Amino acid sequence: MSATLTPLASDEFHAPGLGLFDWPPLVDDVAWFNKPALLALTAAILVMVFAFVAFSKPKLVPRGVQNVGELAYDFVRDQIARPNLGKDSDRWMPLLFTMFLFVWIMNLFGSVIFVQFPVMARIGYPAVLSLGVWLLVMYLGMKHQGPIGFFKNVMFPPGLPGWIYVLVAPIELISTFFLRHITHAVRLFATMMAGHLIVALFSEVGWHFLAVQVTPLGAPLGVLGVAMTILLTAFELFIQALQAYVFALLTAMFINDAVHPAH
Amino acid sequence: MYLLAVAEEAKNPLLPDMAEMVIGGAAFLIVLFFVGRLLVPRLQKTLEMRTEAIEGGLKRAEEAQATAQRTLEEYRAKLEEARHDAARLREEAREQAAQIKAELREEAQAEARRLIEAAHAQIEADRQQAFAQLRGEIGRLATDLAGRIVGESLEDEVRQSRVVDRFLQELESADGAAVR
Numbered sequence: 001m002s003a004t005l006t007p008l009a010s011d012e013f014h015a016p017g018l019g020l021f022d023w024p025p026l027v028d029d030v031a032w033f034n035k036p037a038l039l040a041l042t043a044a045i046l047v048m049v050f051a052f053v054a055f056s057k058p059k060l061v062p063r064g065v066q067n068v069g070e071l072a073y074d075f076v077r078d079q080i081a082r083p084n085l086g087k088d089s090d091r092w093m094p095l096l097f098t099m100f101l102f103v104w105i106m107n108l109f110g111s112v113i114f115v116q117f118p119v120m121a122r123i124g125y126p127a128v129l130s131l132g133v134w135l136l137v138m139y140l141g142m143k144h145q146g147p148i149g150f151f152k153n154v155m156f157p158p159g160l161p162g163w164i165y166v167l168v169a170p171i172e173l174i175s176t177f178f179l180r181h182i183t184h185a186v187r188l189f190a191t192m193m194a195g196h197l198i199v200a201l202f203s204e205v206g207w208h209f210l211a212v213q214v215t216p217l218g219a220p221l222g223v224l225g226v227a228m229t230i231l232l233t234a235f236e237l238f239i240q241a242l243q244a245y246v247f248a249l250l251t252a253m254f255i256n257d258a259v260h261p262a263h
Numbered sequence: 264m265y266l267l268a269v270a271e272e273a274k275n276p277l278l279p280d281m282a283e284m285v286i287g288g289a290a291f292l293i294v295l296f297f298v299g300r301l302l303v304p305r306l307q308k309t310l311e312m313r314t315e316a317i318e319g320g321l322k323r324a325e326e327a328q329a330t331a332q333r334t335l336e337e338y339r340a341k342l343e344e345a346r347h348d349a350a351r352l353r354e355e356a357r358e359q360a361a362q363i364k365a366e367l368r369e370e371a372q373a374e375a376r377r378l379i380e381a382a383h384a385q386i387e388a389d390r391q392q393a394f395a396q397l398r399g400e401i402g403r404l405a406t407d408l409a410g411r412i413v414g415e416s417l418e419d420e421v422r423q424s425r426v427v428d429r430f431l432q433e434l435e436s437a438d439g440a441a442v443r
Contacts, residue, residue, distance in 0.1 A: 031282065036283065037283065040290045044293055048294055048297045051298040051302045051303075055306045056305070058305050058306050058308075059309070094295070094299030094300060097299065097303055098295045098298045102291055124280045124282075124286075125287035127279040127284060128279075128284040128285075128287040129287065129291060131288075132288065132291070186277070189276075193276065
């Protein structure tokens with residue numbers, strides 16, 4: 001919109017757009033190796049190093065990093081696994097714990113200074129995780145309920161009047177087998193992307209009106225922008241952890257649905 | 264790569280990039296193997312051992328307490344038994360003492376009775392003897408006396424004995440009345 005309005009285009013404020021999420025390759029001719037990819041690999045290494053320091057030689061009486069690791073483990077076990085999976089919790093804890101930590105660190109990069117990009121704001125990363133969960137859930141459902149029983153239990157939940165199955169069956173089929181797994185990924189992606197956009201917008205406001213083009217009218221706006229950036233960064237820290245929790249929580253729910261069909 | 268190019272042209276943020284999915288998937292699988300497969304089981308084992316250690320400690324304490332309680336009960340039971348025994352023995356001793364006392368008294372009474380009876384018999388015998396002696400003596404004295412008084416000898420045996428017998432009979436009856 002701005003390009004055609006005035007000749008002062010170079011000095012004008014540009015709201016950051018989707019360009020924020022496009023990253024050129026860090027090395028020429030290696031198309032896949034961009035900043036998100038580097039961050040994803042870094043996150044993987046960080047999670048592994050943390051888990052190694054915490055749990056490589058676990059002690060009966062925990063010390064130092066093991067305490068922190070156990071705090072995270074207990075959180076995932078008591079808040080995610082046990083409410084959904086009950087006594088199967090221990091079997092699925094390796095997956096849920098890894099997933100929570102991995103997603104959280106990837107999100108956390110959005111608020112780490114100089115890094116400042118939540119990897120999960122690139123749809124490919126949440127998509128591959130939810131695709132993996134989808135494959136796992138399909139396998140578990142077929143294994144525990146049988147290929148036909150799996151579909152029957154989902155599409156025809158018992159205890160409803162007969163005619164309503166005309167509505168329920170297709171809705172449940174699409175919802176359970178596809179939609180909820182797509183939203184599983186999109187929810188994480190969209191919150192991270194929106195959060196990053198909003199923080200970027202306010203920091204751009206602050207930068208533009210306090211550094212690039214200082215005017216008496218613009219300065220208060222710039223101050224507001226900085227204040228909002230700080231406030232929203234705090235909020236983002238919360239959302240990043242919350243979304244990691246939700247992602248792992250939904251995974252636990254899907255697994256439980258596949259292993260123990262609704263009765 | 265063709266898909267990637269299309270996505271970049273359209274700049275649709277909802278279309279996943281294949282390269283990203285491969286990188287993300289590989290990174291997650293490596294982490295899953297390393298953390299989930301190797302490290303989390305170690306922690307789970309430790310947590311189990313911790314639970315066992317705590318539960319084991321509690322169980323041992325409980326067992327020790329139970330043993331102490333049992334021993335205390337045993338001692339109490341033994342003490343009670345000992346008290347019962349002591350009471351029983353005291354009771355028996357008292358009974359025996361009473362019995363012995365009663366037997367002794369019985370014996371003493373029997374002995375006394377026997378002595379009294381012997382004394383009675385002795386007295387009776389002495390009396391009989393004295394009486395027999397006196398009888399002869401008195402008869403002779405009486406006849407002598409009577410002979411002197413009457414002046415004639417009562418030599419006639421028949422008469423003499425008749426007089427004596429009559430006298431004695433009178434004497435006896437008077438004596439018997441006095442004794443009774």
